[in-house]
Amino acid sequence: MKNSFFHSIKIGNLDVTGNIFVAPLAGYTNLPTRLLYRKQGASIAYAEMVSAEGLNYNFGKSVKLIDTCNEDKLLGVQLFGYNAERFISAFEKIKNENFDIIDINCGCSVKKIIKSNSGAALLKSPDEIYRTIKGLKELTDKPVTLKIRSGWDLQSINYTEVYDAAEKAGAALITLHPRTKSMLFSGKADWQHIKQLKQYSKIPVIGNGDIFTADDAVRMFEETGCDGIMLARGIIENPFLIEEIIAKLTGNIYIPKSHEEKLDAAVLHCRKLEEYMQNSERAMVEFRKFFHGYVKGLPGVSNLRSVVNTIKSCDEFAKTVDLYKERILVRN
Ligand SMILES: Cc1cc2nc3c(=O)[nH]c(=O)nc-3n(C[C@H](O)[C@H](O)[C@H](O)COP(=O)(O)O)c2cc1C
Known part of the structure; x- marks a missing residue:
């Protein structure tokens, strides 16, 4: 099969040659692992999320998480935190480091993170997301992006509201994992939310959630019209998934590994x-x-x-x- 799903993408002022993203994965997307994913053709890989408070208080330890090298391109750095001023002071400390995109985590649903009003807890405060992105935009020319879930729970799905705040503040791209915070990883990602966001959005929309095979990747593009896909658990379960997907999207035969x-x-x-x-x-x-x-x-x-x-x-x-x-x- 050959189709037009695999293509270049513009993220703010960045021209990116492909649209297969490696998700930020705490405990996994370290530098050597990202380099292996890049060899297979990943265009952008995000480092593990970094605590804004960690950078504010214990810079030396936290900055190690964004250790990089010249081959580690393009690199997204993702921060989690609870408040615009704290995000901004953390960003001030890393703004001269070598990375290409700065992302705000609005999706992490781990108890400890939620307790500190960070991650998916930010979905409850689109204003804070607006202030954070706006503040960062004033400090950098690098694209500012965000990664969200659909909402806090099924009664408060608010991804369009969050998108509105982010886009107004100058976000260059939005990634949606269409589960709610309350779902954690249960049930299925509702790709209809990605489709709806794509129809609504003026900035690129990256679809994330439940892509475990090359066929899933094709279906994600077909069913949602998203601009790119972000892989997470799929690449842990199948370390060759990126090359399988790219082969499928470019009409090449994939020879499974022996x-x-x-x-x-x-x-x-x-x-x-x-x-x-x-x-x-x-x-x-x-x-x-x-x-x-x-x-x-x-x-x-x-x-x-x-x-x-x-x-x-x-x-x-x-x-x-x-x-x-x-x-x-x-x-x-
Ligand atoms: C082990 C693990 C670590 C994760 N770490 C992060 C993270 O640092 N930042 C983030 O935004 N999401 C993180 N996530 C969420 C994933 O990026 C992704 O949104 C989620 O797993 C859904 O995609 P999937 O169904 O393809 O796994 C993590 C998920 C897992 C399983």
Whole structure:
């Protein structure tokens, strides 16, 4: 299939060559992992969300979350916080760092974040969102974007109201994950909300929520008319999803990865984390979160899984993978 869904996109003053976005994923979208997603063709990747208060009070620790390099392009930095002045003072501290887009988190529904009136709690205050974006726009030429849910709960769906405030303040793009805060991750993302927002919006609308396969990606474009898609859990569950989607959208045949290729990619990911973190044990702990995605569907994998949970270094992991290849894969 070839269609016009995969295309360039303009975000404020930025010309972006494609429209497949990697979501901000706390605990996942670190620098080496973003670079792997970029190799597959992701046009924009967001770093893990960063606390505005963290930047205000403990700059050194928080700024590490937006560590980057020249190949890490285009980079979105996302802040979470509760109040325009605090967002602005946090932004002042990072405005000279190397990134391309600044995003305001209006969707995180984790208890601790909501308790501090941040994340999806901001949906209750479109005025605060307006003041935040307006304030940031006065400080930077970089596009200011926002990522939202549909509303606080089913009785208070207000994504158009939030959009109005953001667009009036000068937002360059809006991403909608069409669940409410109360739904957390339950039920289904209601893509009709993305369709309605796209029809209403003057700025690009990025569709997010429940894209787990290349067919889901096509359906998201078909059913909503969105300008681009943002991938989140889908790329954790299937680390090759981006290239699968791009192949489908560009009319190329996707050759699924062999078992060996999946395992080699897993070892490479682990090594990249090790290289970046300069600590093999910590890298291995970090990598465990990604491991299950690489080995889904491989034969006799439960034993490999339990061994991986006890392994303390990337060398040990590489050796374990070699043994598994010799003992299990040659027989299958
Ligand atoms: C582990 C994890 C971490 C997340 N971290 C963030 C984050 O830092 N900022 C944010 O806006 N959303 C975050 N999200 C939400 C995702 O970006 C996305 O909106 C949500 O998972 C819906 O998309 P999906 O159905 O494709 O997973 C996170 C989700 C998960 C599962």
